[in-house]
Amino acid sequence: MPMASKRKTVSYTWRKWRGALGFGLTGVATLISLGALFSILGYLIHQGIGAINWNFIVREPAAVGEAGGGIAPSLLGTLILVAISMVVGMPLGIGVGIYLSEMAGDTRFANLARVAINTFIGVPSIIMGIFVYFILVKPTNTFSAVAGGLALGIIMIPIIARTTEDVLRLVPKSIREAGLAIGAPKWRVTFDLVLPAARAGVITGGILAVARVAGETAPLILTALGNEYYPTSLFKPIDEITLRILKYARGPYDVWHQQAYGAALILVFGVAIGSLLLRLSTRDRDALSR
Amino acid sequence: MATMVAEAPLTRPREKKARAGRGDRIYHILIKAIVGMVLAIFAGVFTVVVIGAWPAVKRFGLGFLIHTGWDPVHLVFGALPFIVGTILVALGAMILAAGIGLMTAVCITELLPRWLQAPVTYLIELLAFIPSVVYGLFGLLVLAPFLQDTVEVWIMEHLGPHFEVFNGAPYGVGYMSAILILAIMLLPLIVTLSREALVLVPRDVREGGYALGLQKWDVVWGIIVPYARNGILGSLVLALGRALGETIAVAMTIGGGYSLPKTVMDQGYTLASVIANEFNEVSSDMYLSALIYCGLILLVITVVVNILAYFLIRRLSGAHGFKA
CATH class of the missing domain: 1.10.3720.10 (MetI-like)
Incomplete structure (x- = not known):
């Protein structure tokens, strides 16, 4: 560019070369991006596949540093934590989404709520961990599954609220007017017409949020803590797959490292399936908007 | 909401309107309660973090932001x-x-x-x-x-x-x-x-x-x-x-x-x-x-x-x- 502005005329050859150079650089950048993806995924599969077998999925962890054993408690704990987070996050998130799309319009309060939602999406998840630590872990004097699930649920709320608002807004006004015209009360219009019409999108938002919290580690360090056993109570510390990966990755044993790769592979695979479903259902949503 | 309920009698039979009105009232209260709760959680997060940090804020003040040193034994902290x-x-x-x-x-x-x-x-x-x-x-x-x-x-x-x-x-x-x-x-x-x-x-x-x-x-x-x-x-x-x-x-x-x-x-x-x-x-x-x-x-x-x-x-x- 500086070259171009200094010289009054730019030769055709130079322009052609400059284009080739520029596009070449973008190509290199793309190869770097894809290379990062493939080296991470490739290494994960290469190292992790050897660790995964039936015992790995159904057994408890072996004694420290010994071979064998599995991550069954972590998998179970992950399911429990995600379930608790959905109980917290889904109704609150969808409720806020309904409010923003169906009731609020452009009032000042609605805009305040929107700013709050969008701000909270960006708040680091560890902050939610601090919050739950002080309101639940410290008063009850124990780390617990409930605390972990609550922290994850709070992280879900703004994500679900925003996608719900977005997809409800895509539902044509005529559907609401048709409902109101036959005398249906507003709540029936929302729950029997608008929500079903936007079902695919709302589910997409849910999957997105679950995929996001299933990979969260930081808030769980402050709330669920993790342990070595099957969960026995919702009010005791509980293990989770990312906590297990963290522990094994930091440990000194090669066995642990290999199991960390195995667990990471299972986690990525699970999240990738979620993303695939997401992609399929987004296609539906695009169809809806047209 | 109040206006909706008040207008309804002109156009609909009494009984039906009353039911629809109640449903919508519950719906509005429910959704607004959820929004209130979520905003309260957000406000709570800020409040709790401030309260949790308060002893350190009182002790180190804004100097915390510009001091170096992290000594858990002598309780000297700077971020x-x-x-x-x-x-x-x-x-x-x-x-x-x-x-x-x-x-x-x-x-x-x-x-x-x-x-x-x-x-x-x-x-x-x-x-x-x-x-x-x-x-x-x-x-x-x-x-x-x-x-x-x-x-x-x-x-x-x-x-x-x-x-x-x-x-x-x-x-x-x-x-x-x-x-x-x-x-x-x-x-x-x-x-x-x-x-x-x-x-x-x-x-x-x-x-x-x-x-x-x-x-x-x-x-x-x-x-x-x-x-x-x-x-x-x-x-x-x-x-x-x-x-x-x-x-x-x-x-x-x-x-x-x-x-x-x-x-x-x-x-x-x-x-x-x-x-x-x-x-x-x-x-x-x-x-x-x-x-x-x-x-x-x-x-x-x-x-x-x-x-x-x-x-x-x-x-x-x-x-x-x-x-x-």
């Missing part, structure tokens, strides 16, 4: 190294990710044939679905040892004697590893959002460039990218928010250290990663409170960045919200 660490790691990762990400987005929209665009975009989006602990795992066990044996040794031997910032010991884990891992994590965010901005550039603008006899590259770099700059800027601000708050991947790769960094290979902490790594080692209430004070600083920084991003993108797009 300057972590603040500096947060900024350095975020900026370093942003510079790498912004350059490569924007170039990748340009390549996808302008260079690749149509049939390749969607698969490549999807592959890069896949990076966004890898949980941060997995990035941390890769950084800690693969990238850091690799850097330690190759790049860092070379830098130490060849650049170290000439530049102070390269004159460090090759630990592997440290600023360099953390910055590289974080940059990879930011890539998908920047690529997908900038790609969307580039795709939205109207055809006329592009054709206007060609009509002037410009080369393709000049149209792309001189017209299309500047035209899409608002969307690209938005993606960068969002990525910055993410970079400042990333916790576990940085905690696993930055090594840990309480002093100001002197070289790119030093070990250190960011505000988020110091909380994650030290939290379970806390030995006193003041220590805990100092960590929460770090969280408070982080919260304020990210909230400011996110509010700026929200208004920036809202103003630029003229629509409600934005997609991340």
